[in-house]
Amino acid sequence: MSPRATGATALRVFSQLRRDPRTIVLLLLVPVVLMALLKGLFVDNPSLFDRIGVPLLGLFPFIAMFLVTSITMLRERTSGTLERLMAMPLAKLDLLVGYGLAFAGFAAVQAVLVSLVAFGLLDLHAAGPRWLVVVLAVLNAILGMALGLFCSAFARTEFQAVQFMPAVVLPQILLCGLIVPRDQMAQVLELLSYALPLTYAYDALQRVSEDILNARLALDVAIVLAVTLAALALGAVTLRRQTP
């Protein structure tokens, strides 16, 4: 692995994003608009807005980066550029970390913007520190990136890649506790929710929103990091130097 090749990859991915202003605007504006929508939805119940708004703020980057990465990596596979890179003196880690840096940077911008609007204009309240919400959002973005990277190996077309979003992301959002507390679900679903990484991502955000900064929060973060690393390792396995 070399810092030069990793940095070059991060810059390249960033230039590709920059070349597509419409996607950038969508990525930055959609979460802000959804947050405003949520505010209107719970206009008579501000405490419910806080309960849902804070975790959602931290989960937006997960969803966005999952989609962006699975499509970008699929393009890399189908356009032959991955084959070219794999024939070059580029370590797989250079590619993965390069992607991670570029998308984490972008996710940070996204998370800061949404939190500025939500906390500043929409009167969202978090009992815990706001910066921690942003940090968790960036970690979740990297988790989304790692899972998207792995899933892209199972798609042959962009159509298929887009379908992974409802297949992989939506069940996790339903089961993570955001909509119904997990102890009120059918028991089999509650057990299943323990196996899904977004459960821990949500739990951490929820704890920050209530200012419960305890060991359990640290464990949540550790699990999110561990799953991210595992997904990156699995993703690295799907980047083949040699193909049939």
Next chain:
Amino acid sequence: MAVEPAVVIERLRVVRGGRPALEDLSTAVRAGVVTGLLGPSGSGKSTLIRSIVGVQVIDSGSVRVYGLDAGSPALRSRIGYMTQAPSVYVDLTVEENLRYFARILDQPPARVGEVVEAVGLGAEHDRVVDRLSGGQRARVSLAAALIGKPQLLVLDEPTVGLDPLLRRDLWQMFHDLAAQGTTLLVSSHVMDEAGNCDELILLREGRLLATGTPDDLRRRTDADDLGESFLRLIEERP
């Protein structure tokens, strides 16, 4: 010549999509010359090229490049590879693409300008690849293969669809590179191009049909035209 061949292939067999793409193929690529890899489409040219570059899973036999197994990490900076479909980022400019590959290959930024000029894309250097014609995209891909000053340059159909003048210039560049010591393996499905090569490897249906210089092949088949030679070689076979 006493010089070691750049590539030595022994009894290579490759299966792709459930059927053999290459069968019992043994040949060598001479160092420091332009070798043409010719055969109709579907004859296994790209599979052979992928095997030499080391991105193809092979079933049996061996492919050795400069004495190392194809695909060895030490070879990655010594081989320049141009895939058949232009493998560059269509949402970046010509220069952005090449700057990225130059950084990976640890080449100075000035190298980008050199290869852009070499493939005749000086006027297009800051255009997004998306907006370029097919032939121009192919040349961006060729420039990316040239950028690391590789010892072995493996080009899969680099001149397809190009203007005849440009094609002539590129062949001239291939020979200039060979004169400086680079080994080139250039595939084509057009027999017209065979005459531009120093050596030829002819493939048909995944098997080796013949090797030799263009003059050898003309003499052996008693034909003036290399297309005619190719036909006679096929007919000689049972």
